[in-house]
Amino acid sequence: MTSLGGSSSSTTEYTVRVPKNTSKRYNIMAFNAGDRVNCSTWTQARMERDMSARRIYGDDESAEGAGGSEFGKKQRDEARRRKYGIITKEFKAEDQPWILKVNGKGGKRFKGLRKGGVTENASYYIFTQCPDGAFEAFPVNGWYNFTPQAKHRTLTAEEAEEEWGRRNKVVNHFSIMLQKRFREQERGGDDEDESEKTGKKKKNIGRGGELHITDLEDDLMMSSDNSDSSMGEDADGKSKAKKNVGKGKKKKRKSNDKEAVEESDDGDYEGLEVDYMSDESSSDEEPEKGKPSKTEEHLKGIDEASESEEESEEEKPNEEEAKEEEEEEEGKKTPVQTEKKKKKGKTGLIKQIRTWAKLCVCKKRTPPKRPSGRGSAGSSKTGSRPGTPSIDSATTSNTLRAAASKLEQGKRQNQGPTESPAAKRLKMDPSSQSPAPSGKSTPQPPSGKSTPSSSDVQLTEEAVRRYLIRKPMTTKDLLKKFQTKRTGLSSEQTVNVLAQILKRLNPERKIINDKMHFYLTE
Amino acid sequence: MSEVNLNGVKQNKGVWLVKIPKYLSQQWEKATEKGEVGTITIGKKQGKTEVRFSLSEELTARGATGESDASLQVPRHHPLTMHTVKGQTMAVFSQTESEISLEGMVVHRAECRAVASDNYMKLKKLQIQESIKPQRFSQQLEKAVTHVFKPVANHSFNVAYQKKKKTEGKMVRAERQVVLDMLFSAFEKHHYYNIKDLVEITKQPVTYLKEIIREIGTYNSKGKHKNTWKLKREYRNYESEEEKDEEEMQTV
Numbered sequence: 001m002t003s004l005g006g007s008s009s010s011t012t013e014y015t016v017r018v019p020k021n022t023s024k025r026y027n028i029m030a031f032n033a034g035d036r037v038n039c040s041t042w043t044q045a046r047m048e049r050d051m052s053a054r055r056i057y058g059d060d061e062s063a064e065g066a067g068g069s070e071f072g073k074k075q076r077d078e079a080r081r082r083k084y085g086i087i088t089k090e091f092k093a094e095d096q097p098w099i100l101k102v103n104g105k106g107g108k109r110f111k112g113l114r115k116g117g118v119t120e121n122a123s124y125y126i127f128t129q130c131p132d133g134a135f136e137a138f139p140v141n142g143w144y145n146f147t148p149q150a151k152h153r154t155l156t157a158e159e160a161e162e163e164w165g166r167r168n169k170v171v172n173h174f175s176i177m178l179q180k181r182f183r184e185q186e187r188g189g190d191d192e193d194e195s196e197k198t199g200k201k202k203k204n205i206g207r208g209g210e211l212h213i214t215d216l217e218d219d220l221m222m223s224s225d226n227s228d229s230s231m232g233e234d235a236d237g238k239s240k241a242k243k244n245v246g247k248g249k250k251k252k253r254k255s256n257d258k259e260a261v262e263e264s265d266d267g268d269y270e271g272l273e274v275d276y277m278s279d280e281s282s283s284d285e286e287p288e289k290g291k292p293s294k295t296e297e298h299l300k301g302i303d304e305a306s307e308s309e310e311e312s313e314e315e316k317p318n319e320e321e322a323k324e325e326e327e328e329e330e331g332k333k334t335p336v337q338t339e340k341k342k343k344k345g346k347t348g349l350i351k352q353i354r355t356w357a358k359l360c361v362c363k364k365r366t367p368p369k370r371p372s373g374r375g376s377a378g379s380s381k382t383g384s385r386p387g388t389p390s391i392d393s394a395t396t397s398n399t400l401r402a403a404a405s406k407l408e409q410g411k412r413q414n415q416g417p418t419e420s421p422a423a424k425r426l427k428m429d430p431s432s433q434s435p436a437p438s439g440k441s442t443p444q445p446p447s448g449k450s451t452p453s454s455s456d457v458q459l460t461e462e463a464v465r466r467y468l469i470r471k472p473m474t475t476k477d478l479l480k481k482f483q484t485k486r487t488g489l490s491s492e493q494t495v496n497v498l499a500q501i502l503k504r505l506n507p508e509r510k511i512i513n514d515k516m517h518f519y520l521t522e
Numbered sequence: 523m524s525e526v527n528l529n530g531v532k533q534n535k536g537v538w539l540v541k542i543p544k545y546l547s548q549q550w551e552k553a554t555e556k557g558e559v560g561t562i563t564i565g566k567k568q569g570k571t572e573v574r575f576s577l578s579e580e581l582t583a584r585g586a587t588g589e590s591d592a593s594l595q596v597p598r599h600h601p602l603t604m605h606t607v608k609g610q611t612m613a614v615f616s617q618t619e620s621e622i623s624l625e626g627m628v629v630h631r632a633e634c635r636a637v638a639s640d641n642y643m644k645l646k647k648l649q650i651q652e653s654i655k656p657q658r659f660s661q662q663l664e665k666a667v668t669h670v671f672k673p674v675a676n677h678s679f680n681v682a683y684q685k686k687k688k689t690e691g692k693m694v695r696a697e698r699q700v701v702l703d704m705l706f707s708a709f710e711k712h713h714y715y716n717i718k719d720l721v722e723i724t725k726q727p728v729t730y731l732k733e734i735i736r737e738i739g740t741y742n743s744k745g746k747h748k749n750t751w752k753l754k755r756e757y758r759n760y761e762s763e764e765e766k767d768e769e770e771m772q773t774v
């Protein structure tokens with residue numbers, strides 16, 4: 001290195017060497033700036049050639065001289081190809097793409113395609129600086145452009161065309177991928193039984209896709225290669241899956257129905273939202289509302305829903321938790337996961353249960369019936385009865401059971417909110433479902449279930465009124481009063497009916513000992 | 523060759539990607555064993571960073587070996603224009619027979635420019651003249667080439683063929699057992715044979731051969747191996763998987 005002083009400019013000189021004897025071949029690995037690849041964060045990387053094109057290129061290497069071979073097959077094939085003038089390009093291993101896997105199984109995958117024409121007119125060299133200050137120049141052998149590979153499920157061209165055709169009709173876009181996964185699962189039906197759990201995982205992940213799309217979820221999605229291997233990779237999804245086993249199934253059913261043709265009059269719903277939102281809850285609810293617009297369809301025809309919204313706005317603090325609880329309830333038919341319980345608000349909970357139940361009911365409605373529902377928007381208590389009451393109660397019963405069990409346990413827990421994704425998910429769910437069913441089940445259950453067998457205590461509005469006048473009570477207390485053995489109703493039915501009664505009564509609320517109590521003054 | 527050696531990026535090694543004109547890289551190939559080809563000068567002139575590459579003296583000759591032919595001298599000084607790599611993340615990986623390793627990240631891109639000297643212009647002119655020459659060209663022939671096919675009593679090829687036939691004579695029927703042995707040994711090598719190939723192998727007349735093969739083998743009229751003969755199941759003793767698959771399929 002020499003430096004020339006004595007002038008205003010200073011220069012430093014370095015020698016350049018071109019090593020001759022290296023067996024190393026240098027290549028460029030180019031990424032797109034938008035992918036934000038930071039090589040220094042890689043802990044581990046594996047790279048190999050993608051040889052999948054070999055079989056296409058012929059030379060199947062099917063047994064030569066071994067089983068199933070013919071005498072003189074090669075020559076005959078060669079002669080045939082010459083006769084027809086078929087020229088097949090050789091399979092050059094050097095030109096095959098690279099597959100780069102970073103950070104093991106859960107990390108990113110890249111495909112590196114060789115860029116042609118790089119070394120034709122100019123040569124690229126890599127200049128590295130050696131410790132002694134000189135530069136060493138290595139010629140670049142090849143240039144590979146690496147692009148990240150999607151792990152989540154994508155639609156094929158045909159499917160995409162299909163969905164494009166239905167874009168104006170389908171409002172719930174998340175269920176598109178859900179459906180696709182379901183279809184794939186059906187096709188690979190043999191595995192379903194043996195991997196029931198994994199099947200559920202799949203469904204749940206689909207359900208996850210339906211409820212909310214986070215980056216985390218996408219990373220957890222199965223790779224496009226192989227559903228079996230992808231299940232193995234889906235370790236993270238498992239934890240979520242376990243939590244939402246039943247939910248997934250439920251969601252699937254619902255989504256199938258939602259997928260039906262619906263008018264998307266987006267403008268119609270805008271006004272509705274504003275009324276219901278209170279200051280506090282609106283920020284939470286709006287994102288939820290924004291996502292599945294399907295909820296808005298249900299909102300449309302059902303005045304009950306609108307009413308429930310108005311009421312719920314009064315119970316801002318409880319609503320969140322209640323919604324979250326409700327979500328959990330739907331998902332879990334069996335023991336509730338305590339970790340998900342948040343602050344318990346019984347009234348909010350009941351409302352949510354009710355609204356959610358109504359949503360279930362609503363879903364069973366066929367599309368044509370929706371306009372009729374719309375017509376009944378004016379009446380509050382006397383909505384049109386849906387055509388399938390029995391089914392409705394059936395659907396609600398499962399989740400209501402869960403809801404009821406939650407109610408019992410709910411009081412014990414006073415935890416803070418859990419991780420945001422769970423919270424978000426839970427919020428999503430009730431919001432999607434709560435408005436809808438609320439409208440429907442109010443008219444229905446009273447009629448459907450207002451025939452308890454002869455018992456001492458009847459779950460009537462009058463009874464509830466009496467209790468509430470006497471002294472303030474929490475929802476749990478109320479439930480205790482109307483025990484299932486006495487009223488002859490199942491616990492879910494109890495909850496449901498109670499919820500409706502409370503709604504009708506519209507009692508005042510007071511917080512005593514950190515618990516929401518209802519009371520009436522006559 | 524799977525696991526990638528990440529030492530280069532871990533140490534945050536930065537490299538330059540430099541584009542060098544073809545004539546220059548050709549000169550570099552003539553470098554000595556030591557590999558020194560020139561020097562890079564990095565200077566600051568009036569606030570601007572200037573990078574220049576100077577070719578070593580001995581490599582300026584564009585002739586066969588180090589003679590400094592005045593008319594064909596490669597220019598010595600080449601400024602390098604530097605660019606940043608904001609728009610693209612590039613890494614360098616090297617590949618040997620046994621290992622792939624990530625050498626480092628590209629921090630700068632540079633292009634080696636040439637100064638427009640007379641020398642350079644001459645060089646370029648030569649290059650252009652060479653590349654302009656078409657690959658295909660027309661050439662005048664002295665004598666017109668004509669293939670005239672004269673009528674021939676018998677073509678030479680035919681004559682040869684008939685002679686061959688005569689010398690070989692008709693195929694003689696060998697003993698049945700001998701033929702069977704030949705067939706079995708042939709079927710050991712391959713599973714399927716064309717009747718013509720079998721004739722060639724056994725040198726037996728076709729009708730005779732057909733009789734024999736009908737005894738021990740069957741004819742594939744359709745399927746993958748069309749119009750071929752294969753041995754009957756009871757004579758077969760293949761150990762291959764395909765054989766097993768075939769048998770399985772048969773039994774199922």
